[in-house]
Structure formats: structure tokens, C-alpha cells
Amino acid sequence: MNKYLEQLVQLSKYDSKISAYEPQIENEKAKLAVFLQTAESISSSIDATHAEIDDLKSKRTKNNIHLSELKVKLDEITKKNNVVQNEKELKALQLEEEIAKEQISFANEEISRLDDLMQSKEAYVKELEDKLAQEKEEINDLQVAVDNAIEDLNKDRNNVYQERAVLLEQFDNKILTFYEKIRRWAKDKAVVPVRKQACYGCYMKINDKAYADVIKAEEIVNCPHCGRILYKEVESEEA
Ligand SMILES: [Zn+2]
Structure with a gap:
């Protein structure tokens, strides 16, 4: 074979080889990207659930405040009951008492509903945190494997570059x-x-x-x- 042609064939083989490394490196990085994305989505779910729990807590606090106001009101009604003047006033007080008691029962039901919700949200956060920890562990292991693979690919690529440089020295x-x-x-x-x-x-x-x-x-x-x-x-x- 013509010497120049022989060199061209070899050079082209080196160049093809060198071009093939980049997609392989990208492929290695992509393996990690899938895991990182999953971890990120779990993290944002945890943040969102924490925000929901905070919201439930503040609703619970409001209900508790309302409850203590209602209890004060109930005490006042009891005091007024002792100094009631006539039938009409008594009936009005009884109605007021009934309404206050109903509101207390509503507030208690609401607090218990909020507590149940908070409990299930907290269990969900715990579940997500376990999942995230597991995901992070896998990422750490994979990171080591990916780094090693990329290092090997880079080494191989440098070798081809060197062989190519040697060939080029003889080139017309x-x-x-x-x-x-x-x-x-x-x-x-x-x-x-x-x-x-x-x-x-x-x-x-x-x-x-x-x-x-x-x-x-x-x-x-x-x-x-x-x-x-x-x-x-x-x-x-x-x-
Ligand atoms: Zn052709």
C-alpha cells in the first residue's frame, strides 16, 4: 500500500477512536444524572410536606386560641346565669351557651382532624427521608464508579492522542x-x-x-x- 495512504488510514482510525470517547464519557455522566434527579425530586417533596405540616400547625394553633376564647365565654355565661332576672334573659343565655358548646365541639373535632393529618404527613416525611438516604448512598457508590470509568477513558484517549502525535510527525x-x-x-x-x-x-x-x-x-x-x-x-x- 502507498505509504501516504497507509498513514491516512491509520490517522483516520485514531481520529474515529478519539471521537468515540466523548459519547462514552457523557454516557457515564448520564448514569449519575438520573439518580441526582431522583434525589432532587425527593428533596423537594420533603420540603413541600414540611411546609404543609407547618400550615397544619398554624391552623391547630388558631383553633386552640379559638377554643380558649370559647371557654372564657362559657364561664361568663355561667356567671350571668347566677344573676339572671327573668325568663327572657334565661332563654337568651341558654341559646348562647348552646352555640358556644357547639363551637367548642367543632373546634375539638377540627383539632383532632388536623392532628391526624399531621401524623400522616410526618410519617410520609420519614418515609421520604429514608428513601433519600438510600438514594444518596447509591449516588456515592455510583459516583466512585463513574469517576473511575471516566478516568480510564481519559487515560485511553490520551494514549491514542500520543500515538496520533507520533504518526503526525511523519506526515506530509x-x-x-x-x-x-x-x-x-x-x-x-x-x-x-x-x-x-x-x-x-x-x-x-x-x-x-x-x-x-x-x-x-x-x-x-x-x-x-x-x-x-x-x-x-x-x-x-x-x-
Ligand atoms: Zn463515496
């Missing part, structure tokens, strides 16, 4: 410029194999003359359709 500048120009649009498929007489960049069949030139590999051949650099793989590679 014109050939490199030529390659970079195709690479600008063809990305990692600037140098592609020919299989079954077809360019594996644009997948179109190439003519017999071009195919014969590719097989000879004495010079650099571009795909007549798309312009990518073509090469014939060695048998084992094609298989």
Missing part, C-alpha cells in the same frame, strides 16, 4: 491538509473502506477503473461520488 503537510479538508464535512468518515466495490462513506458503487486503482493501492484514490479517500481492507479486516 500537503496530505494532512488534504485529509483535514475532507474531514471537515465527512467527520470521522474521511477515509473509508471499499467493500463489494462500494464506497463505505456514501455506499455507492464505484466504477471498475477506480476499483482497480483502490486494489492496486499505489496512489490515493477518492470516491468518484463523494470524494472520500478510499482503501481496500486486508482480508481479515473485511471479514
Whole structure:
């Protein structure tokens, strides 16, 4: 194979390899993101439930204040009962007493309803906090695994960069410029194999003359359709 072509094939392989690392790194980070999102949503549920509990507490306090006011009123009614002057006043007091007692019973029912609600909300917060703790533990473990995987990927990528740099030292500048120009649009498929007489960049069949030139590999051949650099793989590679 033409020396330049051989170098181009190798360079293209390095470049493809290097490009493949970024999605792998992103993939590792994404694993963690799902867990972080779950933890965040549990955290905000906890905050929201705490706010609901605070609201219930303040309602309970208001009911308690109302209750003590009603008790004072009831005491006053009892005192007035002792100095009542006539039937009419007695009836009015009895009505007032009835209403106050009814209100006390309402307030007590409301307080008991609020207490039940608070209790279930507190149990729910506890459940969420357990879940969050578990999630955080998993995040910590996963973080270590993800960090290690990313470190390995970065190491591997640096190795490929170094091999690429060594190769570039031997490169002809014109050939490199030529390659970079195709690479600008063809990305990692600037140098592609020919299989079954077809360019594996644009997948179109190439003519017999071009195919014969590719097989000879004495010079650099571009795909007549798309312009990518073509090469014939060695048998084992094609298989
Ligand atoms: Zn092509």
C-alpha cells in the first residue's frame, strides 16, 4: 500500500477512536444524572410536606386560641346565669351557651382532624427521608464508579492522542491538509473502506477503473461520488 495512504488510514482510525470517547464519557455522566434527579425530586417533596405540616400547625394553633376564647365565654355565661332576672334573659343565655358548646365541639373535632393529618404527613416525611438516604448512598457508590470509568477513558484517549502525535510527525503537510479538508464535512468518515466495490462513506458503487486503482493501492484514490479517500481492507479486516 502507498505509504501516504497507509498513514491516512491509520490517522483516520485514531481520529474515529478519539471521537468515540466523548459519547462514552457523557454516557457515564448520564448514569449519575438520573439518580441526582431522583434525589432532587425527593428533596423537594420533603420540603413541600414540611411546609404543609407547618400550615397544619398554624391552623391547630388558631383553633386552640379559638377554643380558649370559647371557654372564657362559657364561664361568663355561667356567671350571668347566677344573676339572671327573668325568663327572657334565661332563654337568651341558654341559646348562647348552646352555640358556644357547639363551637367548642367543632373546634375539638377540627383539632383532632388536623392532628391526624399531621401524623400522616410526618410519617410520609420519614418515609421520604429514608428513601433519600438510600438514594444518596447509591449516588456515592455510583459516583466512585463513574469517576473511575471516566478516568480510564481519559487515560485511553490520551494514549491514542500520543500515538496520533507520533504518526503526525511523519506526515506530509500537503496530505494532512488534504485529509483535514475532507474531514471537515465527512467527520470521522474521511477515509473509508471499499467493500463489494462500494464506497463505505456514501455506499455507492464505484466504477471498475477506480476499483482497480483502490486494489492496486499505489496512489490515493477518492470516491468518484463523494470524494472520500478510499482503501481496500486486508482480508481479515473485511471479514
Ligand atoms: Zn463515496
